[in-house]
Amino acid sequence: MINLQIGFFLSFLGHILILLMITADFSIFYPKKNTYETISVGFILEKQEELFLKKSSENLFSLKELEVSELKSEEIIEPNNNIVSSDLSIAAKKSLDDLKKQKYKTAISKIQKKFIDIWIKPFVLNEDIQVSILITLAPSGEILSRNLIESSGNKKFDESAMKAVSKINFLQDVSDLSRYDFEKYFREIDLVFKSR
Amino acid sequence: MKRFLIIAIFLMTFNSEARLKIEIAKGTEQLQKIAIVPFNSNINSQFEYQVRNLINEKLTLFGEFESLDLSQMLSFPFNEANFFVRDWELLSIDYVIFGEITETDESLEINYVVSDINLKRIMLRGDISGLKKDIELIVKKISDRVYESITGLKGIFNTKLAYILNPEPDNYSICISDIDGNNEEVLFSSNSPLMSPDWSPDGKKLAYVSFEKGFAEIYIQNLLTGVRETIPTLGMSKSAPVWSPDSKSIAFVISMSGNPDLYNYNLKTKKISRLTSHYGIDTEPAWSPDSKKLLFTSNRSGSPQIFEIKLSNKRIKRVTLEGSYNSRSRFFPDGRNIVFVHGNNGVFHIATRNLKERFINIVTETKLDESPTISPNGHIIIYSAKKDDQGYLAGITLDRKSKFELPVKIGSVREPAWSPFLN
Numbered sequence: 001m002i003n004l005q006i007g008f009f010l011s012f013l014g015h016i017l018i019l020l021m022i023t024a025d026f027s028i029f030y031p032k033k034n035t036y037e038t039i040s041v042g043f044i045l046e047k048q049e050e051l052f053l054k055k056s057s058e059n060l061f062s063l064k065e066l067e068v069s070e071l072k073s074e075e076i077i078e079p080n081n082n083i084v085s086s087d088l089s090i091a092a093k094k095s096l097d098d099l100k101k102q103k104y105k106t107a108i109s110k111i112q113k114k115f116i117d118i119w120i121k122p123f124v125l126n127e128d129i130q131v132s133i134l135i136t137l138a139p140s141g142e143i144l145s146r147n148l149i150e151s152s153g154n155k156k157f158d159e160s161a162m163k164a165v166s167k168i169n170f171l172q173d174v175s176d177l178s179r180y181d182f183e184k185y186f187r188e189i190d191l192v193f194k195s196r
Numbered sequence: 197m198k199r200f201l202i203i204a205i206f207l208m209t210f211n212s213e214a215r216l217k218i219e220i221a222k223g224t225e226q227l228q229k230i231a232i233v234p235f236n237s238n239i240n241s242q243f244e245y246q247v248r249n250l251i252n253e254k255l256t257l258f259g260e261f262e263s264l265d266l267s268q269m270l271s272f273p274f275n276e277a278n279f280f281v282r283d284w285e286l287l288s289i290d291y292v293i294f295g296e297i298t299e300t301d302e303s304l305e306i307n308y309v310v311s312d313i314n315l316k317r318i319m320l321r322g323d324i325s326g327l328k329k330d331i332e333l334i335v336k337k338i339s340d341r342v343y344e345s346i347t348g349l350k351g352i353f354n355t356k357l358a359y360i361l362n363p364e365p366d367n368y369s370i371c372i373s374d375i376d377g378n379n380e381e382v383l384f385s386s387n388s389p390l391m392s393p394d395w396s397p398d399g400k401k402l403a404y405v406s407f408e409k410g411f412a413e414i415y416i417q418n419l420l421t422g423v424r425e426t427i428p429t430l431g432m433s434k435s436a437p438v439w440s441p442d443s444k445s446i447a448f449v450i451s452m453s454g455n456p457d458l459y460n461y462n463l464k465t466k467k468i469s470r471l472t473s474h475y476g477i478d479t480e481p482a483w484s485p486d487s488k489k490l491l492f493t494s495n496r497s498g499s500p501q502i503f504e505i506k507l508s509n510k511r512i513k514r515v516t517l518e519g520s521y522n523s524r525s526r527f528f529p530d531g532r533n534i535v536f537v538h539g540n541n542g543v544f545h546i547a548t549r550n551l552k553e554r555f556i557n558i559v560t561e562t563k564l565d566e567s568p569t570i571s572p573n574g575h576i577i578i579y580s581a582k583k584d585d586q587g588y589l590a591g592i593t594l595d596r597k598s599k600f601e602l603p604v605k606i607g608s609v610r611e612p613a614w615s616p617f618l619n
Contacts, residue, residue: 121223
């Protein structure tokens with residue numbers, strides 16, 4: 001009898017644990033207004049104002065919807081500040097989305113510019129070649145590893161890209177992002193150097 | 197069953213998103229920084245200064261490098277033992293060239309090292325010796341090797357340019373000079389016009405057009421002996437000779453009754469075969485690197501355009517599809533790209549095109565650019581430009597589009613022809 005009860009209780013706990021794991025990953029439950037979240041000790045204290053009053057599943061994937069192709073341009077896209085809706089929660093939600101998108105896009109533009117300013121591009125005439133270098137970052141922006149994952153077929157081209165990546169040790173633009181965004185998108189970055 | 201559920205739910209929590217990709221499609225505009233350290237020499241060598249200066253001139257010729265001033269150098273290494281990367285890292289130098297010169301009565305020996313400061317490793321260790329009187333050639337060879345180790349491109353400092361000089365009316369000469377315009381030699385002078393110089397693939401002969409007989413005739417001159425031969429045709433007006441890369445034939449144009457067509461002259465059999473027979477103007481032939489095709493300019497479709505003819509079956513196809521004027525085409529050494537003059541509304545530009553693509557890339561901005569010639573490494577184009585009605589030679593590198601001009605001469609300079617790699 002007792003075994004059955006313990007067994008049932010443990011199984012019940014196990015299921016609750018799994019449920020909590022899932023919900024923690026997707027953040028279904030929102031913390032109250034005016035919560036503070038610290039990122040790393042001694043670095044940045046970030047205030048995240050969550051203005052949501054009720055949960056909404058579409059918000060979970062707001063950043064996921066961003067197409068990578070949108071971010072190819074080097075310009076920083078200004079957020080749309082014209083909020084027409086009179087509903088406060090929708091307006092608040094939009095501006096938070098824009099804020100997140102802008103930070104995300106700003107970080108990418110800045111990273112792009114850093115590499116453009118340092119890359120000595122070798123001569124390739126009227127041809128499309130590209131080399132991919134994978135970098136992993138620490139939340140501070142420090143580049144922890146650099147690995148050539150896809151060669152262009154041109155040794156000098158590959159070498160020039162590796163050289164450019166080796167010259168940079170810190171990408172401090174990622175330190176501005178939320179821990180969540182950092183882990184999801186900026187922990188590992190695929191740098192693609194193209195001939196045109 | 198329970199365990200399976202737990203594992204399945206656990207696995208579902210992992211994200212399977214694509215990694216963030218950041219594309220970088222252009223590089224820095226800044227020049228690479230090089231430092232040429234004074235060479236160590238056994239005697240207080242005046243040649244040291246000369247050698248270093250000449251190497252510096254060559255490497256900075258095309259605007260690709262910025263060289264460090266002597267006054268800013270923190271140390272003067274001459275071998276790997278006294279070379280410290282940090283001294284150069286502090287100055288943001290990319291490459292350092294240092295070494296030793298050993299001098300005897302008549303000869304020089306130079307040991308040099310090229311170090312990559314960013315990768316912190318030696319790129320090249322060179323050793324060259326020769327007679328003092330050949331100092332220019334020694335410097336050219338060193339510059340070539342240094343350039344190759346840095347850029348990966350074959351060096352062209354030992355190549356030559358042939359061109360037509362026209363200092364005053366009724367005074368024409370064919371000249372050759374170094375790439376920077378130095379060491380000019382006159383090959384042939386005439387009171388009648390000279391045109392279209394073209395190099396043989398071994399760099400030992402030059403073909404050109406001369407009007408000394410009263411009509412356009414092609415001459416082949418041996419650069420060493422000065423001996424001149426002609427292509428045997430009976431008094432017909434001939435022009436635009438181009439040597440095939442396999443050295444077997446010379447393609448050219450015969451104007452029979454005012455109708456220019458392409459012909460091919462076999463240098464071994466001395467036979468001439470006809471390639472085109474169209475009532476339009478067919479001229480300006482140019483060989484593909486594999487000697488199987490010729491590009492040429494023709495107005496057979498109404499305006500000057502570039503066509504291609506395959507020598508095996510004489511099949512012709514049109515190459516340029518856009519623009520009202522396209523002419524004077526040349527193949528790049530890779531055989532995949534071409535350079536040509538592209539005209540629109542009286543403005544002419546030098547342009548390049550990948551044959552597999554449709555769009556053209558404009559290379560120059562000045563209005564009256566003509567006669568592009570490509571460096572044997574496919575990296576630089578030299579062409580004739582006009583300033584106040586005087587022709588001069590200008591050049592442009594194809595990656596950075598950095599421009600340079602050759603020293604101005606007295607009179608017009610025209611029709612530059614870049615030599616092949618010379619030994």
